[in-house]
Amino acid sequence: MIDKTWIGHELGASELPIEASRLRFFAKAIGEDDPVYTDRAAAQAAGYPDLPAPPTFLFAVELDSGAVDRMLELLQLPLSKLLHGEQSFTYHQPVCVGDTVTVRSCIEDIYDKKNGALEFVVKSSRATNQAGELVAELRSVLVCRH
Amino acid sequence: MKPMSYDDVQVGDQLPVLDLPAVDRARLALFGGASGDHNPIHIDLDFARRAGMPDVFAQGMLGMAWVGRLVTRWVPQSRLRRFDMRFQGITHLGHVVRCSGRVLEKIEVGGERCVRLAVQSANQFGEVKIAGEALVALP
Numbered sequence: 001m002i003d004k005t006w007i008g009h010e011l012g013a014s015e016l017p018i019e020a021s022r023l024r025f026f027a028k029a030i031g032e033d034d035p036v037y038t039d040r041a042a043a044q045a046a047g048y049p050d051l052p053a054p055p056t057f058l059f060a061v062e063l064d065s066g067a068v069d070r071m072l073e074l075l076q077l078p079l080s081k082l083l084h085g086e087q088s089f090t091y092h093q094p095v096c097v098g099d100t101v102t103v104r105s106c107i108e109d110i111y112d113k114k115n116g117a118l119e120f121v122v123k124s125s126r127a128t129n130q131a132g133e134l135v136a137e138l139r140s141v142l143v144c145r146h
Numbered sequence: 147m148k149p150m151s152y153d154d155v156q157v158g159d160q161l162p163v164l165d166l167p168a169v170d171r172a173r174l175a176l177f178g179g180a181s182g183d184h185n186p187i188h189i190d191l192d193f194a195r196r197a198g199m200p201d202v203f204a205q206g207m208l209g210m211a212w213v214g215r216l217v218t219r220w221v222p223q224s225r226l227r228r229f230d231m232r233f234q235g236i237t238h239l240g241h242v243v244r245c246s247g248r249v250l251e252k253i254e255v256g257g258e259r260c261v262r263l264a265v266q267s268a269n270q271f272g273e274v275k276i277a278g279e280a281l282v283a284l285p
Contacts, residue, residue: 022180025176025179025180026180026181026211028176028180029173029176029177029179029180029181029208030177030180030208030211030212030214030215031166031167031212031215032215034215034218034219036222036223046222046224047222047224048224052223052224054211054214054215054218054223055211055214055217055218055223055226055229056207056210056211056214056229059181059182059183059207060181060182060183061182063181063182063183063184064182079185079186079187079197080187080193080196080197080198081197082185082187083206083233084205084206084207084233085232085233086230086231086232086233086278087206087207087210087230087231087233088228088229088230088231089228089229089230090227090228091226091227091228091229094223094224
């Protein structure tokens with residue numbers, strides 16, 4: 001069983017500079033063919049200062065930094081038993097190339113179902129930009145299957 | 147076709163579907179690198195088998211990114227306010243995913259005229275893999 005005393009634990013801040021090469025790689029990986037996501041001129045014509053990060057891109061911030069790996073280690077959650085249950089994003093401001101995003105997360109809840117056969121970890125996050133403005137909130141439900 | 151305005155959109159309207167190519171190993175490797183999700187269960191057959199899976203399988207966030215494309219083809223991303231998905235089933239190699247959506251409700255949220263969309267991805271057998279909602283503001 002996952003130790004429920006981790007509820008309320010705050011993960012350290014994760015920072016990710018948003019770079020064009022990474023966004024183009026992400027666009028390629030998801031088959032994105034809208035030039036807004038790969039062509040700076042198209043992005044600017046659409047009203048963005050530069051290429052925008054696609055809707056789900058900010059999930060990468062805590063993967064890149066290792067914050068998710070450290071959390072899984074802390075909770076003793078093996079990757080081999082882990083599934084993604086739910087994911088939510090609330091958007092406040094666009095994130096574009098040139099921005100630096102900082103994500104700060106907290107373990108919001110830990111619970112189980114089916115007499116412990118499934119355990120759930122809820123992580124909630126706030127993403128801010130270099131001006132300290134809130135750009136997005138994220139919420140992840142991770143599932144450990146025993 | 148992008149909606150002209152809030153008034154043009156009716157409850158029940160369908161978004162144009164987004165059809166994806168069959169999931170293959172190269173796609174999973176690319177997405178693993180691009181998304182920062184280096185969990186070997188999606189890219190290493192040996193690891194997947196040791197974990198009790200028959201083979202590697204798609205990252206949930208790949209499916210959610212595809213559903214995101216469905217939405218941002220319909221309305222510019224700057225109008226997206228919320229995006230909530232539940233991962234209901236595993237998307238396996240060879241699955242051919244179709245993303246679809248429809249207008250559930252027209253509502254005012256925080257002083258903005260918004261539409262609530264039901265969105266999902268399903269494979270070629272009609273099995274829903276990811277389902278949820280998006281909230282978009284329309285002029």
